[in-house]
Amino acid sequence: MENRATKTRIAENVEPVTVPPARAPLVGYDSVARWLLVFVLAAGVYFFHGFLVPVLAALVIGFASWPLYRRLRTALGGGDTWPASVALVLVLSFLIVPIVLASLYATKEIRVWAAWVVDANTVGAAVPLWIQDLPVIGSSVAEQWTRYLSHPGGVGEVVQAISGSNVGNIYRGLLVVGTSTFQAFLTLLFLLITLFFVYRDGDRLVAQLDRMGERVLPERWERVSRIVPMTISSTVMGMTIIAIGEGVVLGVAYWLAGVPSPVTLGIITGVMALIPGGAPLSFTLVSIYLVAAGAPINAAALFIWGSTELFIVDKTLRPKLVGGPIKLPFLPTFFGLIGGVKTMGFLGLFLGPVLMALLVSIWREWLYDAQSDKAQAEPKPTIITP
Secondary structure, eight states, X not given: OHHHHHHHHHHHHSOOOOOOOOOOOSSOHHHHHHHHHHHHHHHHHHHHGGGHHHHHHHHHHHHHHHHHHHXXXXXXXXXXXXXXXXXXXXXXIIIIHHHHHHHHHHHHHHHHHHHHHHHHHHHOOOOOHHHHTSTTTHHHHHHHHHHHTSSTTHHHHHHHHHHSSOHHHHHHHHHGGGGGHHHHHHHHHHHHHHHHHHXXXXXXXXXXXXXXXXXXXXXXXXXXXXXXXXXXXXXXXXXXXXXXXXXXXXXXXXXXXXXXSHHHHHHHHHHHHTSTTHHHHHHHHHHHHHHHTTOHHHHHHHHHHHHHHXXXXXXXXXXXXXXSXXXXXXXXXXXXXXXXXXXXXXXXXXXXXXXXXXXXXXXXXXHHHHHHHHHHHSOOOOXXXX
16 A cells, blocks of 8 residues: 555656657658659669660550450460560561561662762763653753763762762761661660560559559549550551551562662652652652653553552551551651651651650540530520420
8 A cells, every 4th residue: 555655646746748749851751752763763764765765666566566466365375475475476577577688688779879879979970861751851850960960079069968968978877887787686686575575564564554544644544544555556557567568569569660779669668658648659759760761561550559559558458457547647747757767766767656646646635635624614505494
């Protein structure tokens, strides 16, 4: 009892301890986490920006071919590594290897053109007979050719006026194209490695992107996540793959018609096919050349071949691959091609239009949402019935 009473008296005499309030942090933990994430992403972009192009190319190929890959995976009995390996071999065999071989062969043809330009600049270029035989404009074009190109140094003056570089620098640049082969090989290797993991881990990657997208864009992510794959697939199938096919088909037609440098002209036609109206312009100009060169039958056959091929593609293949034509305006397509080549090199021919189509699709989606919100905000008229 005495001990209990003593403890009671001691407790009554003890003064209460005041705990100072916790100081609020100068910067919130959420802000620190966000800025740290931004810093890590910026550092990653800085250190790995050289691999950005092959990664984007692998993602575009993966997105565009994902429905076909799912069918392949089902046919092979499921799994991850084995179907991804088979899909990678197929992409390498039917897409990358033909493009690389055609590019190497076209480089040889372009070097022949460059050598002719250097010789013509040294001694002067005589007017070709096929230019003199052009209907209507042949004489005027031949006159301008004689005025500007027939004297020694004339080709260099024209090239200098157009491009700002002299013929010698351009020729030396073409000769050293082979020095960048190792860099191109590394880029291609990294693209294939990335594409393999996109195929193998694509489902998990999409699930992670969905979780992040729902946090960043909680109201719009469902629609954006549906638009992005459809846009990429439609652009690749409706523009890139069909353009490659048109380049191959018309390149074969050029070879059969006896046109010089058919591989290079086929590649140029394929690039022009990415632009609306580019393919018919290409084979029409080549047909005019054949008429001027004294081969009107070959010219007529080439023109009929090209027209028939375009009709078949636009009326049958394009709707089956895409479900309808790609309604991408001319100016965004042109900017995508030029900007893609300038910033990404050869792969920019394919990545530029895809990225531009993606931007146009997102822009149209935002405009649609704005119009929908405006329509909902407008007051509805009240109908008074007697």
